[in-house]
């Protein structure tokens with residue numbers, strides 16, 4: 312992984328002009344601060360020599376106003392740049408997360424990823440202004456102040472440098488501690504995000520299980536851990552900040568004492584000592600800036616590391632000759648050609664440390680018609696769909712859609728050809744219309760009405776006060792299980808798929824709706840290739856072919872009647888579901 316500063320510079324690059332402007336304004340503010348002591352020296356000298364002081368007073372007033380207004384502008388420009396850096400990081404991360412491989416998502420916690428997008432990116436704000444700009448402006452101002460001090464009196468400069476050198480040593484010891492504590496603090500925010508997501512994402516189950524207290528304890532413990540880590544980081548940062556503050560004060564007092572003696576001995580004038588003391592006072596600002604640059608950099612680099620970790624998660628493969636091409640949208644209105652699907656000796660495991668799920672799966676599904684996949688739980692039926700969608704890649708063997716290896720398809724093109732209804736028929740929060748048009752935003756109203764009729768959703772839409780505009784709640788909680796499934800099926804049909812994958816799509820429907828949907832599927836199968844995974848054989852007895860799977864292998868293929876005669880597993884499944892006589 313590249314070092315944090317290089318990543319940060321990458322984020323900042325598009326805004327370098329703004330950053331430069333902000334930095335210059337900060338420097339201008341610092342420069343006026345440097346001139347002020349000279350004006351004060353002039354004032355004191357003039358007073359001592361009984362000369363007019365009006366000029367020095369006007370200069371000092373002008374400098375104070377200039378300092379305030381340019382300072383405010385500089386702060387605003389830097390803040391704006393920092394917000395832009397946060398925006399760039401967030402956009403980059405969100406775009407990356409949306410393209411993640413499903414296999415990578417399987418190993419992450421959505422709550423932790425959310426924390427990386429929201430909380431970790433926010434920390435870049437401070438690191439941009441305080442670290443990048445603060446380090447440069449702070450160092451330059453510090454250098455300029457030291458030069459001015461040297462011009463005034465070298466002995467007093469040596470005294471100041473001695474005190475500050477000691478502070479730098481102490482702060483150097485604290486820096487690694489700040490880094491470790493910051494990393495732990497941000498990780499604990501991620502852990503808390505994951506814990507929250509787990510509980511709030513299944514609040515009904517938590518309540519039904521009477522587990523509120525246990526979940527509460529877990530969340531409180533995660534919050535406490537986050538507090539503990541942040542407090543540890545705050546402790547080291549405060550110590551570093553105050554070491555710098557204390558060093559400035561010690562320098563001030565030492566200069567006062569040594570300077571007083573030098574004034575008494577006539578080595579320096581009183582005006583010079585006052586100007587020097589003002590510089591020691593002004594020294595505090597760049598020192599604070601530098602210390603905060605160092606501490607914020609530790610916090611920021613921990614955040615950058617977490618953002619980079621998320622960026623390192625693998626994204627989906629795209630066909631090599633079409634990298635980054637925009638996803639083609641499904642053909643609106645027109646009925647596309649149905650596609651054939653075939654698996655050729657497909658072997659697959661979800662992860663290298665997990666047992667294989669497919670041990671050489673082969674089958675051929677011609678274009679058009681309905682094919683059902685049946686078999687015991689865990690046989691690998693849903694995995695057939697996941698591989699067809701290219702959520703995962705087979706470890707051996709290959710899959711063809713329409714005679715073409717699916718690896719030769721652009722992923723977006725492949726998915727545009729497939730309508731997929733997942734096992735738990737997810738519905739996204741938003742309106743019913745948003746959900747239906749998720750995959751086909753340009754679908755004409757006529758087609759939408761047609762699909763609503765086929766999926767028997769039209770009475771629901773008529774009943775709802777806001778019709779298609781009705782909000783369905785988080786994960787569609789305001790809909791019944793059957794309604795959710797029908798919404799998911801309608802959504803898939805609106806994409807005019809060439810291949811429709813229905814996973815347990817009818818399991819939550821009542822008898823009337825199930826029969827209606829069976830008719831819909833049969834109708835669709837006349838113009839499209841339909842694959843159905845079903846446990847209830849009643850829904851698939853009329854399929855053109857049934858693929859029986861067991862333990863990651865295809866055991867038999869045939870029609871319901873053929874399989875009853877030739878396949879003992881199918882006959883057993885049918886017998887347990889009272890379908891043998893069908």
Ligand SMILES: Nc1ncnc2c1ncn2[C@@H]1O[C@H](COP(=O)(O)OP(=O)(O)OP(=O)(O)O)[C@@H](O)[C@H]1O
Nearest residue numbers: 417661662665668687688689690691692693694695
């Ligand atoms: N994302 C995943 N990561 C790891 N293992 C998985 C994953 N998804 C499924 N599996 C495992 O793969 C095997 C096959 O799962 P699959 O969902 O394909 O079976 P299925 O035949 O559809 O079962 P069911 O009828 O119960 O839905 C199971 O043992 C399951 O535990």
